[in-house]
Amino acid sequence: MTATLVPSPVPAETVPTPTAAVTPASPNGAGVAATAAAFAVRTLKQFARTPQLIIVGGAISTMFLLIFRYVFGGAIGTGSISYADFLIPGLAAGGAFFSGTGAAVGVAEDCEKGLYDRLRSLPVPRFAVLLGRSAADTALVAWGLVITVAVGFATGFRFHGNAADAVAAVTLCVVYGAAFTWPFIWMGLVSGNAQAANGMAFMAFPLIFVSSAYVPVESMPGWMQTFAEHQPVTMMINSVRSLSLGDEAAAILPHSAGWYGVRSLLWCVGIVAVFLPLATRRFAQR
Secondary structure (H helix, E strand, O other), X not given: OOOOOOOOOOOHHHOOOOOOOOOOOOOOOOOHHHHHHHHHHHHHHHHHHOHHHHHHHHHHHHHHHHHHHHHHHHHOOOOOOOHHHHHHHHHHHHHHHHHOHHHHHHXXXXXXXXXXXXXXXXXXXXXXXXXXXXXXXXXXXXHHHHHHXXXXXXXXXXXXXXXXHHHHHHHHHHHHHHHHHHHXXXXXXXXXXXXXXXXXXXXXXXXXXXXXXXXOHHHOOHHHHHHHHHOHHHHHHHHHHHHHHHHHHHHOOOOOXXXXXXXXXXXXXXHHHHHHHHHHHHHHHO
C-alpha cells in the first residue's frame, strides 16, 4: 500500500502580496526657491566661518570713505553741498559694486573645489544654485552698506530728504548690488581660478572711478564727461544722491530722483538679463 503525500496549505499570512510602487516624494527634484535658499544659507555659513571676509570688506569701505572724506575732500569742490553729503551716497551706491567682486573670487574657489560638479549631478534647477549665491552676496552688500552709512554719519553726513526718501535710497543700493552680483558670478565661472577671477573683477573698477561717485562729472575732461554721465554706475549713484539730498539735489543734479531711478532700474534689468543666462549656461557647460 502506498501513501500519497498531500502538500499542506500555505498559511495565508505567508503568501506574498503585491506591494504598491514607491513614488519619490519629489520626482522633479528640488524647486527653485528651495535650492536657492539652501545654497544661500550654505554660502552665508561659509561667510560666518570666514569672518575675515566680513571684517576686511567693512575695513575697505571705511578706509575709502576716510581717505576721500579727509584727504581729497578739501580739494574737491561741490558747490553749496558739503563734500560729506556728496560723497557718502556715492560710496553707498558704488560700494555695492565693490562688494560684488567677492562673488567672482568665491565662485571661482567653489569651481576649483569641485562643488559645482557635485551640484550639477543633482536634480535641481541650474540657475537656482547661482541665484542662491547672488542672494548671499547681496546680504554681504547690505552689510557693507550699513557700515558705510554708519561711518558716514560719524563723519558729518546727513539725510536731507524725508524718511521715505532715505528708505528708498538704501533699498536702491541693495537692488543695485544684487544686479551687479551677476557679472561677477559670470567672471568667477569663466576665470578658471580665484587669482584670475580677482584680476577680472578689478578690470571693472574704472566704472566706479569714471563716474560721479567721488567727484562731480563736470570736473572731468569734456571727452570723458559723455561716458561718465551715461554709464550705469553714475545713474545709480545720482538716484541715491538725489534721494539723500532732498530739495538740495537741484543744486548739483540736473534731473529728479525719479528720472535717475527709472534709468538705473532699467540698467539693472539689462545687466541681469544679459549675465544671468550667460552665467547659467557657463555653469551647465563646466
